Amino acid sequence: MKTYLKNPGILGMGILVLFSCDPKIDTPSPSVEGKIDVSNYIAIGNSITAGYASNGLYLEGQKVAYPVLMAQQFKLAGGGEFNAPLFATNESDGTGYLRLDGFLSATSPILTSVPRDPDAVAGKSAFAYNSSLNPDSIILNPYVGPTNHNWGVPGIRVADIETAGYGYPNSYFGRMLSDAEKPTTTYSAKVLAQNPTFFTCWLGNNDVLGYSTAGGYVDLGKISNPATFTANYNNLINNLTNLPAKPKGAVANIPDVTSLPFFTTIGPGLKLRLPQNAFIYEFKFDSIFQNTIVPVLINPDPAVVILDSNKVNRIPVSGLASLGPLGEYSGDVFLTLTFSPYAGLVGKPGGKAWRDIIKTLVKTFILPPPFDQVPKDQLELLAWSKAGLDTTKPFGVHPKNPIPDVFVLNSNETAQARNAVANFNQIIKSAAESKGLAYVDANSFLKNITKGAYYDAISTSASFLSGGAFSLDGVHLTPRGNALAANEFIKAINSKYGTKITVINPGQYRGVTFP
Amino acid sequence: MALQGQRQIGMGHTGVGLAYDASSIFFNPGGLSFTKTNNVTFGGSIIRSRVRYLAPQDASAPSNYSTMTDSPLGTPFTFYASYGMKDSKLKFGLGVYTPYGSSVKWADDWKGYAVLQELKLQAIFIQPTVSYKITDKLGIGVGFIYAVGAVELRKGIGSLSGANGFGSANLKGDASGMGFNAGLHFQASDKLSIGASYRSEVKMKVDGGDATFNVPPSTVSPLGLFPAGGTKFDATLPLPATATVGFGYKVNDKLTLALDYNYVFWSAYKELKFDYEKPVNGATSSASPRKYEDASIIRVGAEYLASEKLALRAGYYFDQSPVQDGYMTPETPDANRNCFTLGLGFKFTEKFSADASFLFIEGDEREQKQSDIDANSASNVQSGAKPSQDSFLAGTYKLRVFVPGISLSYRF
Numbered sequence: 001m002k003t004y005l006k007n008p009g010i011l012g013m014g015i016l017v018l019f020s021c022d023p024k025i026d027t028p029s030p031s032v033e034g035k036i037d038v039s040n041y042i043a044i045g046n047s048i049t050a051g052y053a054s055n056g057l058y059l060e061g062q063k064v065a066y067p068v069l070m071a072q073q074f075k076l077a078g079g080g081e082f083n084a085p086l087f088a089t090n091e092s093d094g095t096g097y098l099r100l101d102g103f104l105s106a107t108s109p110i111l112t113s114v115p116r117d118p119d120a121v122a123g124k125s126a127f128a129y130n131s132s133l134n135p136d137s138i139i140l141n142p143y144v145g146p147t148n149h150n151w152g153v154p155g156i157r158v159a160d161i162e163t164a165g166y167g168y169p170n171s172y173f174g175r176m177l178s179d180a181e182k183p184t185t186t187y188s189a190k191v192l193a194q195n196p197t198f199f200t201c202w203l204g205n206n207d208v209l210g211y212s213t214a215g216g217y218v219d220l221g222k223i224s225n226p227a228t229f230t231a232n233y234n235n236l237i238n239n240l241t242n243l244p245a246k247p248k249g250a251v252a253n254i255p256d257v258t259s260l261p262f263f264t265t266i267g268p269g270l271k272l273r274l275p276q277n278a279f280i281y282e283f284k285f286d287s288i289f290q291n292t293i294v295p296v297l298i299n300p301d302p303a304v305v306i307l308d309s310n311k312v313n314r315i316p317v318s319g320l321a322s323l324g325p326l327g328e329y330s331g332d333v334f335l336t337l338t339f340s341p342y343a344g345l346v347g348k349p350g351g352k353a354w355r356d357i358i359k360t361l362v363k364t365f366i367l368p369p370p371f372d373q374v375p376k377d378q379l380e381l382l383a384w385s386k387a388g389l390d391t392t393k394p395f396g397v398h399p400k401n402p403i404p405d406v407f408v409l410n411s412n413e414t415a416q417a418r419n420a421v422a423n424f425n426q427i428i429k430s431a432a433e434s435k436g437l438a439y440v441d442a443n444s445f446l447k448n449i450t451k452g453a454y455y456d457a458i459s460t461s462a463s464f465l466s467g468g469a470f471s472l473d474g475v476h477l478t479p480r481g482n483a484l485a486a487n488e489f490i491k492a493i494n495s496k497y498g499t500k501i502t503v504i505n506p507g508q509y510r511g512v513t514f515p
Numbered sequence: 516m517a518l519q520g521q522r523q524i525g526m527g528h529t530g531v532g533l534a535y536d537a538s539s540i541f542f543n544p545g546g547l548s549f550t551k552t553n554n555v556t557f558g559g560s561i562i563r564s565r566v567r568y569l570a571p572q573d574a575s576a577p578s579n580y581s582t583m584t585d586s587p588l589g590t591p592f593t594f595y596a597s598y599g600m601k602d603s604k605l606k607f608g609l610g611v612y613t614p615y616g617s618s619v620k621w622a623d624d625w626k627g628y629a630v631l632q633e634l635k636l637q638a639i640f641i642q643p644t645v646s647y648k649i650t651d652k653l654g655i656g657v658g659f660i661y662a663v664g665a666v667e668l669r670k671g672i673g674s675l676s677g678a679n680g681f682g683s684a685n686l687k688g689d690a691s692g693m694g695f696n697a698g699l700h701f702q703a704s705d706k707l708s709i710g711a712s713y714r715s716e717v718k719m720k721v722d723g724g725d726a727t728f729n730v731p732p733s734t735v736s737p738l739g740l741f742p743a744g745g746t747k748f749d750a751t752l753p754l755p756a757t758a759t760v761g762f763g764y765k766v767n768d769k770l771t772l773a774l775d776y777n778y779v780f781w782s783a784y785k786e787l788k789f790d791y792e793k794p795v796n797g798a799t800s801s802a803s804p805r806k807y808e809d810a811s812i813i814r815v816g817a818e819y820l821a822s823e824k825l826a827l828r829a830g831y832y833f834d835q836s837p838v839q840d841g842y843m844t845p846e847t848p849d850a851n852r853n854c855f856t857l858g859l860g861f862k863f864t865e866k867f868s869a870d871a872s873f874l875f876i877e878g879d880e881r882e883q884k885q886s887d888i889d890a891n892s893a894s895n896v897q898s899g900a901k902p903s904q905d906s907f908l909a910g911t912y913k914l915r916v917f918v919p920g921i922s923l924s925y926r927f
Contacts, residue, residue, distance in 0.1 A: 023567040023915035025880055027581045076579070103737050454904035458629045458673030468674055487576065494575040503576045505626045510676040514731035 028500060030076040035497040036248045037197040038079035042149050043067030044191050044236075045202040047476060048485070049152025050172065051084070054472035056097030056114070057154055057172065059087045061471075064479040067150050067200060069486040069504055074198075077501050084150035085143035085176055093117035095140070098472040100465065102515050107269075108344075109465060111472055125171060140175040148176055151191050157206040158232045158424075159224040161187040188236050197245045200489055201237070202252035202442065204229070204424050212257045212417045213475070215336055215406045223420045230427050237431040250493050251432045252440035253425040256418055258321065259450040262474030263334040263409065265464040266343050268322040270335065273346075274397070275317065280346070281402035282313040282410060312399045313410055328451070332414045337464070337474040339407035342395070349401070351391030357404045438489075438496035445488045455484060456507025468511035479509035518560045518591045519612055521870035521922040525858015526816025527830020528874075529773035531710040531761025534654075534700055536924060537595035540610035540644045543710040543761070544656025545698035547597055547646035548606045555596045558870070558922020562589030566619070566848050569911040570626060571885060586620045593922070608644040610658065613637070615754050619846055624681075627908035629673030631845040632683065638664035638719060638754060642696060652702045660694040662717045666724070666752065675740075677731030686748060686789060688724020692717040694754075708763040716756040716783055723747045726791060742793035749790045755807075756780040768820070773830075775814040781807035781837035803906035804895055805844075810837040816856070828858035828872070841887025841907065848912035850881035871921045878914030885909040 032038060043049050043065075050057055051065025062068075062084050071082030087094045096116035103109050122139040153173045160166055167174035167182045177185055191199075207229055210221025240247060257263065274280070321331040335343070342353040390400035409417065425443060432439040449469050450462040461467040464474055469481035477485060483506040490501050520538035523530035530538065534546035537554040564586050570578035591613040599606035620633045639662065646656030665688070672682035698712035727745035734740045761775040788802040795801065816830030834852040843849060858872035892903045 021915070022565045022583060023878075023913040025567050025569040025581065025911050025913050027569055027579050028572065028577045030577075030579055100733075102733055106738050452902075454902075456626055456629060456673065457905050457908050459902075459905060460674075466674060491573075491575040494577070500577050502579045503570075505570070505578075505580055507626060507629060507673050508624060510681070511674065512676075514675055514677050515733045 028502070030073065030500060030502040032074075032077045032079075032497075032499045032501065035499050036493070037245070038074040038077065040080055040149075040195065040197040040245075041067075041071055041074055041082060041199065042151055042191060042194045042196040043070075043200050043202075045152040045200070046156050046206050047152065047154035048205065049150065049200075049202055050154050051150075051152065051482070052154045053476045053478065054098040055476075056095045056116075057087075058094035058097050058114075058117075059089070059092035061097070061479075062086050062094075062150075064482050064509065065150060065152060066477070066482040066485040066489065067152065069483055070200070070489055071149070073486070073490060073501050073504065077499070081146070082149045083146045085148045086145065087117070087120055088141075088144075091117045091120035091141065094120055100472060100512060100515060125168070138171060140171040142178070143175050147194075149194075151176070151187075151194070153187065155206060156187060156203070157210075157224055158203050158229045158236075159207055161203070161232050161236060163187070188232070188239065191236075192239050192243065195243055195245060196240070196247045196249075198247050199240055199249040200252070201240075201249065202440070203236075204233070204254040204428060205257075207424060208254060208417050208420045209257050209475070211420075212409055212413070213262060213336060213338075215404075215408045215413070223416065226420075226423055229424055233427055234431055237435055237437070241435045241437070248437065248497065250438035250440055250489050250496070251428055252442040252489070253428045254421050255443045255446040256421050257475075258329070258332075258334055258409070258414060258417070259446050259462060260475050261462045261464040261467060261470045262337045264321065264323065264329070264450070264462055265337050265474060266335040266339050267320045267331075267333065270343055270346060271317055271320040271322050271331070278317045278397060280315050280317060280320075280396050281399045282315060282405060282408040283402040284313055284405050284410075312402050313408075314399070315408070315410060319411065332411045334409040334414060335403075336407050336409070339403070342403075342407070346396035346403075347394045349392050350395055351389060351401070353395065353404055353407070354389060354391070357406060436496075438492040440489050440492040442485070442488065445485075449484070455480075456505055458507045460484070460506075465512050465514075472512060478511045480506050480511050483509040516562065516591075516617070516876070516916070516918075517614060518562075518874070518918060518920065519593055519614065520556075520595075521558045521560075521858065521872045521920050522818075522826075522828065522860060523816075524560070524872035524874055524918070524920060525828030525830060525856055525860075525870070526773050526818055527775075527814040527832045527854070527856050529761060529763075529775040529814045529816040529830060529832075531698070531712050531759045531775050532708050533710070533761070533763035533771070533773055534708065536926070537597035537608055537610075538593065539646075539656075539698075539700075540595050540597065540608040540642060540658060541593070541612055541614070541696070543698035543700055543712040543759075544608070544644045544646050544658050544696055545654045545700035545712065546708075546710055547608050547644060547656050548599070548604060548648035548654040549700055549702065549708075550597060550606070552926040553598045554924060554926050556922055556924040557592070557594050558920060559590060559592040560872075560874075560918050560920030562591065562916060562918050564589065564617075564619075564914070564916045566845075567913045567915075568625075568627070568845075568848070571909045572911075580626055582622060582625045584619055584621055586618050589616055589618055591616055604648040606646045606648075606656075608646065608658070610640070610642040610644060612640050612642070614640055617847065621845060623671070626910075627845050628671035628681070630906060630908050631668070631670050633667070633669040634846050635667040636664070636752070637666075638662050638690070638717075640717070644696070654700040655698070656700075657695060657697040660696055660715070660717060662690075662692045662694065662719060662754070664690045664692075664719055666690055666719070666721060666750070672728075672730060675730055675734055677734075682728065682730035682734070684726065684728050686724060686726045686750075688721035688748065688750070690719040690721045690752065692719040692754070706765045710759075710761045710763075712757075712759045712761075714757045716780065717754040719752040719754060721748070721750045721752070724750065726789070726795070728795075739794075740796050742791075742795065746791045746793040746795065748792065750788060752787075753783040755783050770820075771818045773814075773816045773818075775812075777812040777814070779810050779812065779837065782809050783807075784837070802900070803844075804842065804891070804900065804903050806839055806842055806891075807837040808839060810835040818860075824862045826860035828856070828860070830856040830858075832856075834876075836881075841883060841891040843881065843883045843912060844906060845908060845912075848878075848881070848914065850879040850912065850914065852876050852878045852914070866926050868924045868926075869921065870924070872919070874916070874918040874920070876914065876916035876918070878912075878916075880911060880913045882911045883907065883909050
């Protein structure tokens with residue numbers, strides 16, 4: 001003992017040895033337990049799968065798409081390489097996106113459009129009919145790189161997956177194809193040709209979403225035909241699971257779109273501002289061609305009243321959806337996030353919303369001859385002045401100055417969208433069950449977020465900007481939202497197959513970036 | 516973590532029943548009047564503390580995420596001095612010691628960064644003491660405690676990220692408080708001594724601390740979520756009262772045994788609340804529930820005089836956690852602890868001696884379930900509080916601590 005005391009070196013070394021004995025807790029090793037083969041995993045899906053965010057597909061979003069994050073976890077459990085069809089570094093802004101650049105006031109964010117990366121564009125497309133697929137009729141440069149595994153294609157519907165030549169109107173798909181493939185290849189043929197050993201499939205959102213985000217205005221988005229949906233979906237899953245590798249996989253259902261910030265941001269504020277016994281008015285147009293622009297142009301007779309009272313929908317303010325104390329929505333009328341520039345104008349005379357919407361509509365649609373020869377600004381004026389609107393009346397709260405259809409998802413439209421989601425989800429669930437696939441209940445998952453949830457002790461909700469999970473377009477996910485989605489898939493896979501794939505820490509991924 | 520005397524640490528940090536030297540100022544002011552000589556003693560320890568964390572392991576969601584604190588070494592110290600006239604029944608003493616102090620540092624980007632990145636808590640007690648030997652068998656003593664300290668807490672703001680990553684909040688302030696320490700010492704026989712002590716709660720008050728926020732500028736203006744230039748804050752950290760009974764038994768000239776029982780009134784720690792001068796995130800205060808429960812510590816120790824000069828010591832104590840299920844925080848991921856001690860004392864001369872100790876603390880591996888966190892939050896919400904899921908991180912925690920220490924004593 002004395003020697004020990006007299007030699008501080010030995011004492012010091014002893015203490016050092018002890019200090020290296022740090023506490024340990026047994027940590028599990030990620031493993032697929034031999035139950036599934038993730039050596040060739042492919043992701044099938046739409047914009048969410050592609051990593052689309054804040055109204056655009058760009059490099060940063062592509063890198064944190066949920067399949068990319070899942071593949072990282074698969075790799076820990078013995079999975080193979082996973083390549084996403086990334087934009088090259090000189091094309092990093094991709095198709096352009098929204099950026100939060102500041103706030104005019106606490107309630108009005110400044111969302112700046114980052115322009116499309118000129119290097120990402122190969123040229124003009126002859127196809128221009130669907131704004132959500134190809135807003136400005138461009139052809140994206142083809143993806144050049146290692147074999148693609150992320151087949152997320154923004155805009156694609158289940159109704160589109162058997163369409164030959166789909167790579168033309170949808171340049172996101174087109175950039176994944178060679179020129180030779182473009183005329184004939186269907187989406188489903190292309191993904192089947194990958195011979196995956198494992199797949200995830202999150203399709204179907206756009207079979208309802210386009211309808212809903214256009215406020216139920218059918219020229220901008222229709223609910224897909226249920227028969228087509230069923231046939232296409234079941235064919236895809238049958239063919240996938242019958243591939244030689246007999247791949248296993250996970251399929252996700254469709255969230256009720258009304259749980260997205262795109263629909264829950266504007267309405268509740270307006271509901272608070274207006275008297276509860278008041279009404280708002282929505283102008284329904286069945287089709288811009290038949291009911292608005294074409295008649296005005298064909299028949300310049302001022303007796304033609306476009307603003308037909310049958311088409312003005314009176315909605316009690318109390319019917320606007322708002323968040324209850326338990327995170328449940330009461331009311332079933334939703335205003336779209338695209339209405340945000342006009343929400344403050346409700347109750348004041350003026351026609352800004354109408355001017356803007358007619359401008360957008362005439363730009364979006366290619367009119368039949370001879371109207372395609374009429375200068376665009378004249379077209380707008382014609383449609384606008386002959387529509388029978390009286391913009392000296394207070395906007396939105398007077399039947400003569402109603403809110404344009406595209407901004408309102410009324411009770412009937414909400415019910416249609418919800419019914420479609422329920423029907424399609426039944427088809428997805430049956431397919432999962434009959435083929436023994438993992439089933440991801442994305443609908444419940446997003447509803448939980450809407451109610452307010454905590455992940456890594458961080459509050460997450462459907463609040464626009466601050467909620468954490470949804471990007472600036474109110475529909476697509478932030479990196480954190482993608483991490484949460486990846487975890488939902490992993491949980492479903494582990495539950496179904498008895499694998500031990502480890503989850504991600506969502507708190508370590510960002511939400512919306514504030515300036 | 517009590518580290519108030521090297522001899523006592525070596526014996527499982529017992530000592531309330533033994534009147535040994537000026538360290539009775541802390542252990543039992545009643546025993547000070549029974550100490551045989553005047554004494555100055557100065558000592559310190561080095562705390563090397565590590566907490567291991569493993570993310571939750573739900574059957575369908577296992578995680579291989581594990582990390583460990585990288586806390587700086589803690590350096591608690593003690594200084595005690597006693598003086599009494601020869602054969603006087605009255606003895607005076609001064610103690611300056613650090614009864615509480617913790618420093619926990621997690622990686623800035625660890626899974627629980629939104630709960631805590633780093634906490635530094637330091638308290639120095641200054642305790643003038645008087646002790647009076649009422650009879651040959653009974654002594655009483657009381658000391659007034661003035662406590663000074665500092666607290667610094669740093670955490671990430673997970674819901675907001677800017678161009679430079681996640682935001683963070685830093686709360687830093689000086690604290691002070693008052694209390695007392697009183698005790699009785701009873702020399703039941705030549706062999707058996709009994710002590711009882713009560714150290715009061717000391718409320719460490721931070722008055723006008725500085726809260727600063729490293730957040731994206733737009734969240735300061737125009738959003739007004741965070742005050743420009745930060746804000747002042749007030750907070751109170753209760754250091755709990757402790758009641759102790761202790762026994763000392765001299766088996767023979769060489770062997771002494773000691774047994775202490777502490778009852779710590781941890782239930783005083785109900786919540787950690789910060790009151791802000793200017794609103795932060797729309798509120799002028801933020802509170803996080805703690806709901807500690809009173810807890811006990813059982814301590815046993817032995818000292819064996821191997822020679823005239825050399826004393827060998829060993830001890831053990833069991834430290835019960837005051838933290839209920841679902842209330843474990845990364846500040847003090849507390850579980851029941853088994854603590855083992857060794858020590859030795861060496862008398863260079865009659866007057867001059869040195870003591871050294873080594874303490875090893877092994878916390879139980881303790882799992883915190885998200886379901887408990889959620890249930891606690893729901894019940895707190897029912898009683899009118901805000902959801903508290905942002906204060907707790909599910910997962911498994913395990914603590915291990917090594918504490919070597921040394922002191923020098925001079926008797927006169």
